[in-house]
Amino acid sequence: MRVNTLKRAAIAFALALPGAAIAAVVAAPAAHADGCYTWNRTLTQGRSGDDVRQLQIRVAGWAGNRDIVENDGRYGPKTAAAVKRFQQAYGLRADGIAGPQTYAKLYQLQDNDCTPAHFSYGELDNGCGGSGWSGGPLSAAQTKQNALRTMWKLEALRKSLGDKPLNVSSGFRSRACNNQVGGASDSQHLYGNAADVTSRTSSLCQVARAARNNGFSGIYGPGYPDHDDHVHVDSRRENNSDSSSNTTSWSAPDCGIGAGND
Numbered sequence: 001m002r003v004n005t006l007k008r009a010a011i012a013f014a015l016a017l018p019g020a021a022i023a024a025v026v027a028a029p030a031a032h033a034d035g036c037y038t039w040n041r042t043l044t045q046g047r048s049g050d051d052v053r054q055l056q057i058r059v060a061g062w063a064g065n066r067d068i069v070e071n072d073g074r075y076g077p078k079t080a081a082a083v084k085r086f087q088q089a090y091g092l093r094a095d096g097i098a099g100p101q102t103y104a105k106l107y108q109l110q111d112n113d114c115t116p117a118h119f120s121y122g123e124l125d126n127g128c129g130g131s132g133w134s135g136g137p138l139s140a141a142q143t144k145q146n147a148l149r150t151m152w153k154l155e156a157l158r159k160s161l162g163d164k165p166l167n168v169s170s171g172f173r174s175r176a177c178n179n180q181v182g183g184a185s186d187s188q189h190l191y192g193n194a195a196d197v198t199s200r201t202s203s204l205c206q207v208a209r210a211a212r213n214n215g216f217s218g219i220y221g222p223g224y225p226d227h228d229d230h231v232h233v234d235s236r237r238e239n240n241s242d243s244s245s246n247t248t249s250w251s252a253p254d255c256g257i258g259a260g261n262d
């Protein structure tokens with residue numbers, strides 16, 4: 001979101017005016033230039049382009065149960081459904097079309113570095129004290145891009161839990177860091193695709209259950225070995241660089257979540 005001093009001044013000015021004048025000021029259309037990314041056209045099914053791809057990253061967490069939104073730059077039925085769920089979640093008119101109201105909400109949610117309001121690159125790069133985005137199997141740029149999508153999914157998960165804060169205890173890990181913490185040899189953490197999450201306000205099972213609807217194809221939580229104090233969520237289905245197949249893998253037996261079957 002772009003915090004604009006002029007706009008702030010205009011709002012302060014509006015507050016000092018009587019009712020009719022306030023309505024006039026607030027209703028004035030504002031040409032928006034966002035610090036991260038600005039969409040220049042309304043997007044509907046059948047459209048394609050980088051603007052669609054940018055949108056897909058931001059609605060990746062609204063994929064629906066067991067599903068994912070492919071980041072392919074094509075506005076298909078899954079993208080439309082995800083946009084619709086995003087709109088429903090934020091109280092917008094839910095038509096599955098990305099237009100001014102949807103963009104306004106996205107501008108409000110995104111920071112100038114394109115991360116969503118409640119997560120930051122620093123938070124996702126906290127493995128072993130923060131090592132930048134290099135040292136994994138992918139380029140630093142690709143890893144960072146994956147971490148961005150991870151954060152937008154986390155933002156959706158946070159929203160699904162009723163706007164309750166989530167804490168990321170481990171995000172991206174370089175190979176050295178992954179070895180140090182004893183992570184799996186081909187861990188999604190190496191790709192910027194994973195986050196270990198805790199919460200002070202939601203139970204781990206609430207987090208794990210909700211994550212099933214937020215585009216996470218990998219979920220491990222209570223009852224799965226070494227996952228009783230956090231929930232691991234990842235995007236393994238989108239990962240074509242790892243050695244595992246692009247399938248869903250869930251296990252949190254204490255939460256009634258079986259091995260990819262629920």
Ligand SMILES: [Zn+2]
Pocket residue numbers: 170189194195196232233
């Ligand atoms: Zn993990």
